Amino acid sequence: MEYIGSIWALLPAIIAIAIALKTKEVYLSLFIGIFVGSLLLSDFHIINTVVRLFEIMIANLSDTWNIGIMLFLVALGTIVTLTTKAGGSQAYGEWAQKKIKNKKSALFSTFGLGVLIFVDDYFNCLTVGSVMREICDKFKISRAKLAYIIDATAAPICIIAPISSWAAAVTGYTSGDGFVLFLQTIPFNLYALLTIIMVILVIAFNLDFGSMKKHELAAKNGDVHFGNLEYKEIEKIEVSSKGTILDLILPVLFLIVSCIMCMVYTGGFFEGVSFIQAFTECDASLGLVLGSFLTLVFTFILYLPRKIISYTEFAESIPAGFKTMVPAMVILTFAWTLGDIVSTHLEAGVFVQTMLKQYEIATFILPVCLFVIGAGLAFATGTSWGTFSILIPIITALFSEGDSMLVICISSVLAGAVCGDHISPISDTTIMASAGAQCHHVFHVSTQIPYAMVVAVACFVGYIFAGLTQNVFVTFASGLITLLILVFFIYKRELKLK
Numbered sequence: 001m002e003y004i005g006s007i008w009a010l011l012p013a014i015i016a017i018a019i020a021l022k023t024k025e026v027y028l029s030l031f032i033g034i035f036v037g038s039l040l041l042s043d044f045h046i047i048n049t050v051v052r053l054f055e056i057m058i059a060n061l062s063d064t065w066n067i068g069i070m071l072f073l074v075a076l077g078t079i080v081t082l083t084t085k086a087g088g089s090q091a092y093g094e095w096a097q098k099k100i101k102n103k104k105s106a107l108f109s110t111f112g113l114g115v116l117i118f119v120d121d122y123f124n125c126l127t128v129g130s131v132m133r134e135i136c137d138k139f140k141i142s143r144a145k146l147a148y149i150i151d152a153t154a155a156p157i158c159i160i161a162p163i164s165s166w167a168a169a170v171t172g173y174t175s176g177d178g179f180v181l182f183l184q185t186i187p188f189n190l191y192a193l194l195t196i197i198m199v200i201l202v203i204a205f206n207l208d209f210g211s212m213k214k215h216e217l218a219a220k221n222g223d224v225h226f227g228n229l230e231y232k233e234i235e236k237i238e239v240s241s242k243g244t245i246l247d248l249i250l251p252v253l254f255l256i257v258s259c260i261m262c263m264v265y266t267g268g269f270f271e272g273v274s275f276i277q278a279f280t281e282c283d284a285s286l287g288l289v290l291g292s293f294l295t296l297v298f299t300f301i302l303y304l305p306r307k308i309i310s311y312t313e314f315a316e317s318i319p320a321g322f323k324t325m326v327p328a329m330v331i332l333t334f335a336w337t338l339g340d341i342v343s344t345h346l347e348a349g350v351f352v353q354t355m356l357k358q359y360e361i362a363t364f365i366l367p368v369c370l371f372v373i374g375a376g377l378a379f380a381t382g383t384s385w386g387t388f389s390i391l392i393p394i395i396t397a398l399f400s401e402g403d404s405m406l407v408i409c410i411s412s413v414l415a416g417a418v419c420g421d422h423i424s425p426i427s428d429t430t431i432m433a434s435a436g437a438q439c440h441h442v443f444h445v446s447t448q449i450p451y452a453m454v455v456a457v458a459c460f461v462g463y464i465f466a467g468l469t470q471n472v473f474v475t476f477a478s479g480l481i482t483l484l485i486l487v488f489f490i491y492k493r494e495l496k497l498k
Contacts, residue, residue: 003040005354009346012037013380013426016338020425026441030334030426037341053337056345060336068285069122069428073329073435075292076255078321080130082299083251085317086308087243089134095245096135103139107149107203110136114153115196117256121154121429122288128153129436131252142219143439144212144447151433151448152199155384155418156192162276181407187472188411190459190479191371191419197480198455201487209490210450215443242308250302255295262294263287328435335426339382349390352377363405364467367412370395371463374416375456382426384417391417404470412463419459423452454490458483 016033020026042048060066083089100106110132117124128150136146208216266287267278303309342348361369378387391413399406421427425445434441462479
């Protein structure tokens with residue numbers, strides 16, 4: 001079939017993303033992209049197209065990893081509903097408002113919590129959002145700004161954390177001692193490092209530009225939602241007056257510990273495997289489900305004997321929690337289906353591999369080329385892990401172990417993949433950040449892209465120097481200086497516009 005393994009493989013994702021950004025409507029946009037992909041797979045036979053479409057969608061919904069993520073979403077939505085209904089979130093918000101004195105402190109607290117929860121990006125997005133949402137509301141921080149902070153401390157943190165599900169994924173695609181190689185990539189992973197710096201600069205200098213300005217202005221005037229109507233309905237929950245701050249903190253702490261322990265359990269830690277190896281070989285999806293289930297049991301024991309909430313209220317929180325996650329679950333279903341059509345069935349990776357082999361690229365410009373290719377592929381497919389699986393084996397075949405260019409090129413792929421994933425409307429991590437902040441998904445994507453592109457330009461410059469010098473200090477310094485110059489000019493421009 002002429003469409004498979006060709007540039008046509010990228011068309012469904014490009015159409016879906018373009019329509020979503022233009023119309024601000026994500027569900028139908030994704031479905032149109034899925035339909036176009038199915039048309040290509042079926043040679044434009046309408047009946048076969050519809051059959052193929054739902055076959056692929058059902059297959060993705062039947063995948064054990066995806067089922068686990070869906071169950072984790074339901075469990076976490078239930079936990080959030082329970083802590084809200086028990087009054088724990090309200091008590092924490094009242095306490096935090098006394099300790100957190102202003103908007104800047106609230107944003108830095110959100111950033112700090114995102115850095116601390118580094119084991120998994122899904123877990124990070126949803127937990128940070130549920131804990132900090134009410135506090136950010138009190139200080140009139142828009143949901144779009146909250147979603148950006150959450151997203152910028154999810155994948156970028158996980159990809160440089162040695163103990164995380166992302167580290168486990170990367171080591172699985174490399175040869176030799178994958179964990180040592182992963183550690184060597186961290187200083188060269190410019191997108192992750194510079195994104196963290198960008199977030200600090202954005203908070204410190206209250207740097208709002210692009211469409212984020214509209215959302216922050218609306219929040220300043222009291223509308224933190226700014227169009228997120230579905231979430232306004234969800235948040236109408238009756239709150240118990242008996243709750244204390246511990247009714248939020250204890251379930252969250254238990255959730256963090258139990259998810260980590262359950263993840264290493266699936267990797268064989270309690271059977272004698274080392275902690276790091278257990279994390280490398282863990283089933284993160286199953287671990288998150290087990291950890292969230294244990295947290296529900298813990299919450300039941302914590303609340304009911306003290307009569308914080310009744311048995312009936314606990315039971316009612318399950319469908320209520322499910323309801324809060326329905327937008328994210330629908331988008332994830334469509335995004336998984338579209339990503340599968342583009343990457344697996346239409347074989348977009350084959351097209352990229354063919355292009356890399358066809359054009360002989362000079363070694364010194366390979367890092368910057370791989371950064372751009374990785375970003376483009378992750379943006380189109382919505383998956384950074386899929387991008388890793390396509391590009392890393394190619395790089396390991398080009399360079400021998402111990403070659404500094406091997407580390408630099410793998411780093412540029414990791415950086416590019418996270419960059420593309422960060423700005424893609426069909427990325428599951430981006431979807432989770434929207435869900436965690438309870439922000440309209442397209443609003444989150446459109447407000448985040450300008451910030452991410454500033455960092456991407458700095459990375460582009462950095463990887464040019466990486467190829468020329470193969471020196472980590474020169475690479476990082478060139479990227480950082482570029483970022484600071486860009487931020488300085490944006491800041492000066494925004495001051496003139498005020």
